[in-house]
Amino acid sequence: MLQSLYDFWVAAAGSTPLEWVAVLTGIACVWLAARESLWNFPVAIVSCGLYVVVYHGARLYADRNLQVLFILMSLYGWYQWLYGGARNTELKVSRTRRLEWGLLLLGVLLFTLGFGYYLQHYTDDSLPHLDSLTTAISLAAQYLMMRKRLENWWLWILVDALYVPILWHKELYPTSGLYAVYLVLATYGYLEWRRAEAKAKADQIAAEPLTVL
Template sequence: MSIVSFFDIGNTMVHIPIGGGYDMSWIEAIGTIFGLLCIWFASQEKTINYLFGLINVSLFAVIFFQIQLYGLLLLQLFFFCANVYGWYAWTRPTNDEGDTLQVRWMSKDKLLITVILSALGIALMTAYIDPFFLMLATIVVDFLNLFGSQIPAPQLAPDAFPFWDSCMTVLSVVAQILMTRKYVENWVLWVVINVISVGIYAAQGVYALSIEYAILLVIAANGAREWMITAKRNKEASC
């Protein structure tokens, strides 16, 4: 298999006999594996999770480019930058003694601000999700066309689940940011996101993705448990 064919979503690795059947490509399978490794190592507070995360979002950016989901492509670019920053933040000393970020809970003030901004973001995106993603898609297309891609103007169908889709999008961004700062609350959000994802993908008949997010849900729940224990231990050690 050549490098070019590996990145082709039409290059099927395995046919999954779920629902009406699903052909999983090599790039999707490998990207998914790296995504699972990223989440697992993050739950164990291992910095290497960011390496796997960078590979995961890069491969999925290629997938979304091929299936013309340019809004999701732009979201992968955000996750790429967040992974780079997270890697830096987790390894950078926070004081002269060389200590690094500690797993901890957010302060009440930060939590309140995060809840308010998240709710506002979800409300605005729910109201404007179709023109918003069309705008994002157009930005990406125009940018790629500057390099001679010759991609036609995107034509996006109306969102099937605007509220739930907005919840997943906004909360994913917030959870990723909180993870870079080692706040326990990021795992609580990932649990919520994965529960919604399992339901949405099952409702859409994409059972393979529903199963994948069920696995991510278990990992996120374990991450929440592990980080809660670590945050309690860190708090006791600082007293």
């Protein structure tokens, strides 16, 4: 146990400053998202840009490409949170619809099988199908976050739990620790968004005119 901790701190200390900046901006991004702050999007863009370089060096190509998609999706999500609500107003927290769940599950399955096959046969990706699975779940979670669906946090909790051992195995120790922090932040985000949803419903009921019988 002590040797494992020692190895962790030695490896972490030897990690690149680039990875550490990516870690810190990643934590800031998730915390801001949990607080429903629009600043989560520009911070996410910075963090994802840094992780393009980090994951490329670790030969996790699906996760590298995922960061590029996250940058594009963050730009779109930024707009959605500002103007995606009724009559171009600020978007409110809502629940995921059944049709959305069905399409997302199908998309995750097809992406994992298809992209996993590509990575296995045409690249030197070290964990092709697992890499593809975490990428697919992350994309689904990011889509739900862009639409401000409460259940996006469920998917982030799942994918964060997968990333911790994967990144530890790849000796990206600070980033593995980052995803452990993400687990806590995702739980916090879910609780915060559930409160926001309940408050929005209460405000809507309070604003409705009383019906006189």
